Amino acid sequence: MKVTARLIERLSTYRRNLQRQIPGAKTRIYSHELAALVGETPALVRRDLMTIGFTGSPAHGYDVPGLIAKIAELLDPPGGAGIALVGVGALGRAILRYFHRVHPEFRFVAAFDTSPDKVGQVFDGCPCHALDDMEATLRQKLIAFGVIAVPADAAQVVATRLVRNGVRALLNFTPERLQMPPGAYVEDVDLAASLEKVVFFGRLGATHAACPGADMAGPESCAANQDAYASDLPSANS
Amino acid sequence: MKVTARLIERLSTYRRNLQRQIPGAKTRIYSHELAALVGETPALVRRDLMTIGFTGSPAHGYDVPGLIAKIAELLDPPGGAGIALVGVGALGRAILRYFHRVHPEFRFVAAFDTSPDKVGQVFDGCPCHALDDMEATLRQKLIAFGVIAVPADAAQVVATRLVRNGVRALLNFTPERLQMPPGAYVEDVDLAASLEKVVFFGRLGATHAACPGADMAGPESCAANQDAYASDLPSANS
DNA sequence: GTCACGCTGTGAACTCATTCACAGTATAGC
DNA sequence: GCTATACTGTGAATGAGTTCACAGCGTGAC
Ligand SMILES: NC(=O)c1ccc[n+]([C@@H]2O[C@H](COP(=O)([O-])OP(=O)(O)OC[C@H]3O[C@@H](n4cnc5c(N)ncnc54)[C@H](O)[C@@H]3O)[C@@H](O)[C@H]2O)c1
Ligand SMILES: NC(=O)c1ccc[n+]([C@@H]2O[C@H](COP(=O)([O-])OP(=O)(O)OC[C@H]3O[C@@H](n4cnc5c(N)ncnc54)[C@H](O)[C@@H]3O)[C@@H](O)[C@H]2O)c1
Numbered sequence: 411m412k413v414t415a416r417l418i419e420r421l422s423t424y425r426r427n428l429q430r431q432i433p434g435a436k437t438r439i440y441s442h443e444l445a446a447l448v449g450e451t452p453a454l455v456r457r458d459l460m461t462i463g464f465t466g467s468p469a470h471g472y473d474v475p476g477l478i479a480k481i482a483e484l485l486d487p488p489g490g491a492g493i494a495l496v497g498v499g500a501l502g503r504a505i506l507r508y509f510h511r512v513h514p515e516f517r518f519v520a521a522f523d524t525s526p527d528k529v530g531q532v533f534d535g536c537p538c539h540a541l542d543d544m545e546a547t548l549r550q551k552l553i554a555f556g557v558i559a560v561p562a563d564a565a566q567v568v569a570t571r572l573v574r575n576g577v578r579a580l581l582n583f584t585p586e587r588l589q590m591p592p593g594a595y596v597e598d599v600d601l602a603a604s605l606e607k608v609v610f611f612g613r614l615g616a617t618h619a620a621c622p623g624a625d626m627a628g629p630e631s632c633a634a635n636q637d638a639y640a641s642d643l644p645s646a647n648s
Numbered sequence: 649m650k651v652t653a654r655l656i657e658r659l660s661t662y663r664r665n666l667q668r669q670i671p672g673a674k675t676r677i678y679s680h681e682l683a684a685l686v687g688e689t690p691a692l693v694r695r696d697l698m699t700i701g702f703t704g705s706p707a708h709g710y711d712v713p714g715l716i717a718k719i720a721e722l723l724d725p726p727g728g729a730g731i732a733l734v735g736v737g738a739l740g741r742a743i744l745r746y747f748h749r750v751h752p753e754f755r756f757v758a759a760f761d762t763s764p765d766k767v768g769q770v771f772d773g774c775p776c777h778a779l780d781d782m783e784a785t786l787r788q789k790l791i792a793f794g795v796i797a798v799p800a801d802a803a804q805v806v807a808t809r810l811v812r813n814g815v816r817a818l819l820n821f822t823p824e825r826l827q828m829p830p831g832a833y834v835e836d837v838d839l840a841a842s843l844e845k846v847v848f849f850g851r852l853g854a855t856h857a858a859c860p861g862a863d864m865a866g867p868e869s870c871a872a873n874q875d876a877y878a879s880d881l882p883s884a885n886s
Numbered sequence: 887g888t889c890a891c892g893c894t895g896t897g898a899a900c901t902c903a904t905t906c907a908c909a910g911t912a913t914a915g916c
Numbered sequence: 917g918c919t920a921t922a923c924t925g926t927g928a929a930t931g932a933g934t935t936c937a938c939a940g941c942g943t944g945a946c
Contacts, residue, residue, distance in 0.1 A: 413848075413852075414932085414933080415845055415849070416933080418841075418844060418845050418848050418849075419838070419841045419842075419844075419845060421844075422838075422840065422841040422844040422845075423823070423838065423841055426823050426840060426841075427823070427825075430800075430823070440892095440893070440894090441893080441894075442893090447825070448825060449825040451934080451935070452893095453934075453935050453936075453937095454933090454934065454935075456893095456894065456895065456896085457895090457896085457933095457934075457935090459894095459895095460894090460895060460896075465894080465895080466893085466894060466895090467893085467894075467941090467942070467943095468892070468893040468894045468895090468940085468941060468942060468943085469892090469893075469894095469941085469942045469943050469944090470893090470942090470943090471893075471894085472894090484848075485844055485847070485848055486847075487847060487851050491847045493843075493847075499742075500738075500741060500742035500745050500746070501739075501742040501746070503738060503742075504737075504738035504739040504741075504742045505839070507738050508738070508739070508839075509840075509843075513840055513843075516840075516843055516847075554850055554851070555843075555846055555847055555850050557843075557846075562668075577850075578850040578851075579846040579847070579849055579850025579851075580846065581842055581843055581846045585661070585664050585665070585668070587665075587685070587686060587687040594850075595845075595846065595849035595850055595852075597842050597845050597846050597849075599837070599839070599842055600657070600660075600661065601743070601746075601837070602660065602664060602747075602751055602754075603656075603657045603660040603661055603664075604657075604819055604835050604837055605731075605747075605751075605754055605793075605795075605819055606656060606657070606659075606660040606723055607653055607656050607657060607660075607833075607835050608793055608817040608818065608819045608833065608835050609723070609724075609725060609729045609731075609754075609793055609817070610651075610656050610722075610723055611653070611656075611817055611833035611835075612792055612793050612815075612816040612817025612832075612833055613725050613792070613816075613817075614651075614833075650902095652902085652903085654903080678922090678923070678924090679923080679924075680923090689904075689905070691904075691905050691906075691907095692903090692904060692905075694924065694925070694926085695903095695904075695905090695925090695926085697924095697925095698924090698925060698926075703924080703925080704923085704924060704925090705911090705912065705913095705923080705924075706910085706911055706912055706913085706922070706923035706924045706925090707911085707912045707913045707914090707922085707923070707924095708912090708913090708923090709923075709924085710924090
């Protein structure tokens with residue numbers, strides 16, 4: 411099974427969108443329905459499910475609970491993921507709050523910050539420690555994943571320290587490119603670059619009347635699965 | 649010139665990393681230096697600069713201020729971008745704060761929220777309006793870009809309303825896949841999927857000893873530009 | 887019971903992105 | 917001045933990722 415980062419990303423959205431359906435409304439789903447739900451092509455959906463060895467029937471499509479289970483088996487770590495947050499600033503707190511409320515399966519079990527205001531407090535169930543306690547806490551709670559939401563200049567130091575103490579993968583919100591030992595995984599989220607794309611392609615849209623014109627095409631630019639747009643206000647669906 | 653979303657993303661990080669250098673320290677840079685800075689290959693950097701028609705010299709590499717200017721000319725809208733934020737929650741406020749402080753070139757000129765607590769307040773220079781004022785405000789301030797940070801069920805309605813009133817591109821933090829008219833651009837930021845990738849590849853790293861093993865490879869997994877890692881604590885560089 | 891339909895599973899084709907590899911060239915050192 | 921060097925610019929090769937297109941099949945209609 412050839413597992414790429416994009417496949418994992420799509421599996422994650424397949425699952426999330428399946429779970430968002432009215433529970434029990436559909437226990438079976440066709441590739442083209444799931445595709446519409448997540449904004450992909452039916453062929454890609456079938457290919458992905460084939461890749462993970464999940465098989466449907468031509469008559470009824472794919473079994474929804476079964477698919478969710480299969481994806482869970484693949485993505486969810488057996489013991490549940492213990493995650494550490496470093497930098498309990500505006501962004502860090504938003505993340506703690508959101509995941510605590512809507513995705514408790516991601517267990518943020520420790521936070522770290524330099525600010526004495528934050529240390530000792532508990533944010534959405536996640537206790538904030540001083541940096542000095544990092545080593546002990548990481549090892550004691552067997553934390554394997556980290557989220558970096560500190561100012562850019564602190565990112566590399568913090569990352570190194572995490573990885574030295576058992577953390578094997580990071581989500582990095584900083585524009586800094588982190589140097590990691592081989593084997594460690596870093597997922598960068600660069601919001602400035604994302605906004606820059608929005609501005610660029612939005613501007614193009616204006617100039618060229620439409621993005622599909624001659625020479626430009628973002629991957630999901632012109633997202634429009636046009637079918638549903640003749641109607642007027644596609645009021646909050648799904 | 650063939651412009652893809654990935655190119656824009658890289659140009660954005662090229663520029664940001666060039667600007668982060670001690671100003672004036674280097675006025676020239678080689679492709680391999682810039683590549684190391686952003687974690688890409690030298691060949692790709694050269695190809696990108698070629699694509700945007702920026703040319704260097706074999707003797708001294710590329711002119712840094714010139715390159716920054718060239719990228720700005722390409723990415724920055726002439727009048728400055730007017731951006732609207734919808735949903736002044738935890739995430740929305742983090743975004744307003746961050747961009748106001750560190751990237752004021754992205755001008756958040758209006759925010760919208762349903763909560764009476766928020767309406768009328770100013771967040772980091774950005775006034776929060778009631779939803780009823782959306783049409784008027786968008787048109788009056790000629791807002792062409794939007795950021796969606798409302799709960800998922802409100803996302804489609806809000807997006808449609810924005811696009812109906814002149815907004816041409818959106819940054820969407822919601823897991824909802826937005827239906828857009830052709831020509832509009834949507835950039836999705838799916839933090840849950842990103843975290844899921846971190847957990848998956850971090851776990852693999854453990855099992856398989858290292859990611860480059862047999863059959864897996866995330867795009868920037870094993871980010872390690874190993875060169876610099878023999879040394880110990882790569883203390884916050886650049 | 888038989889037929890037509892519409893879907894899955896999948897090899898092959900294709901498209902897009904990245905890397906290779908090298909010719910061309912400006913400098914630094916001698 | 918001449919040579920060795922180390923880089924850029926770029927066509928061509930490679931590689932990933934996606935889509936095409938169709939054989940095979942279970943089901944519902946009649
Ligand atoms: N907020 C955003 O929208 C946004 C967007 C893009 C990038 N980022 C990145 O995320 C980072 C955090 O953003 P924010 O808005 O939460 O900033 P913030 O200033 O609100 O939070 C930073 C937090 O990190 C803590 N901190 C500082 N140095 C530390 C260290 N060495 N170790 C541990 N904690 C430390 C501070 O006490 C503070 O609580 C930013 O610096 C930026 O690089 C944020
Ligand atoms: N915070 C995160 O880390 C995170 C992570 C992933 C996704 N998201 C997405 O971003 C959204 C916002 O996250 P948050 O943490 O800021 O949530 P939040 O609850 O703090 O903020 C939501 C804000 O939207 C406002 N709102 C609600 N309905 C609205 C409407 N119809 N029009 C305008 N405003 C409306 C609310 O008043 C509130 O201020 C989430 O719902 C989620 O879909 C957030």
